[in-house]
Amino acid sequence: MINSAALTDLIIKMADDELIQGHRNSEWTGLGPVMEEDIAFSSMAQDKIGHAWALYRILYEDLGGRHPDAFAFLRPEKEFKSSHLVEMPNGEYDFSLMRHFLFDQAEAIRYESLQDSSYEPLRLLSKKVKGELKYHTLHANAWIMQLSQAGEESYNRMQQALNYAFALAAGIFEPSQEYEEVLIADKVYPGEKVLYQRWLDRVYPVLVKASLNLPEISDIVPVYGGRQGIHTPYLQPLLKEMSEVFNLDTEASW
């Protein structure tokens, strides 16, 4: 029997990252710099929120959790387990793209590792999501290459975005203080430390190809806290906006 509190913790942090990143992606709808990019971020928003919903659904159906809508929209901020990376405002396109690249490569690594999970619902979902994420990483890799080779200003901005986003992205891999060992022992997933290493190995060649300089890894201080319910000042306003319609009538049938 797999420890259900540990599973719940893992699934909430994965789902909250998907939901919040999905919401941030949706903020580009109507504002993308070119039509294709507007559509791309809108589509990725839809994918992310769909994946969050599927994860909340596992909590609801298999682990005694609340209904996905109520869980997503009615929870207080401190009960969210999203990483600080996804909470950050979109800023300019350089940061949005760099975050998209670092986040989606991390997602791809995570879902690939779940192909062998001992927990069936995650294993089944990961097979579905893994294929879909290929389009996200294809998009991200293409734009990292494109903008890093588009002249001095563009290159400098991508490098700055990388310098800024890297420690935040490393924070995705914040190990659970309580459950990390049990999840690894139960073979649910290989653990954050292993995923972090795989992620570095995955993003490095793309960044090298784009001639971007990876910050010195040993100097990186990952931005932790999100998984423990400690958040940036940007999360609360996002939650308020995201749940505004839902909260007009929480019992409404859509």
Add this chain to the structure above:
Amino acid sequence: MSSQTITIAAVYESLAHVMDPEIPVLSVVELGMITGVTLDTAAVHIKMIPTFAACPAVGYIQHNIKTVLENELGIAVNVEVDKQEHWHSNRMTAAAREKLEAFGIAPPKVLTGEVSTEIMMEVPCPHCGSGQTYLRSPFGSTLCRAIHFCKACGQVFEQFKPLE
């Protein structure tokens, strides 16, 4: 018609009348969305899967299946999402690929392994057949489509994405 006289084949025949809301030339059977049909004395039970996990049309398709089948077969119909199976583009029938192409959407290549970057990017034009095309964006008007451009005939076209 009572359930005793309904056959699995008749159910599939009826399912062939349920078209995809986003690609109206293809039925849910041709798209490979149906994973199981069972019959008991009181009802028909259909198991189906969405093409993409976040497909917003799933509820609508489930409703369409139920309505069409109940109307044509005169028996209660249950439709549920099959969690054991996931959709991949090889589930699409050969006839479906041809219909897609005739509809102006490039069909997904038949996969022999995982989806590679080349498979995502190298797509012949459904209008003129030229291979001189490039990927404009891996995201299109629906989650299951990408946007390409044909340099030979100068047209933008959509592709139904290959999915493993």
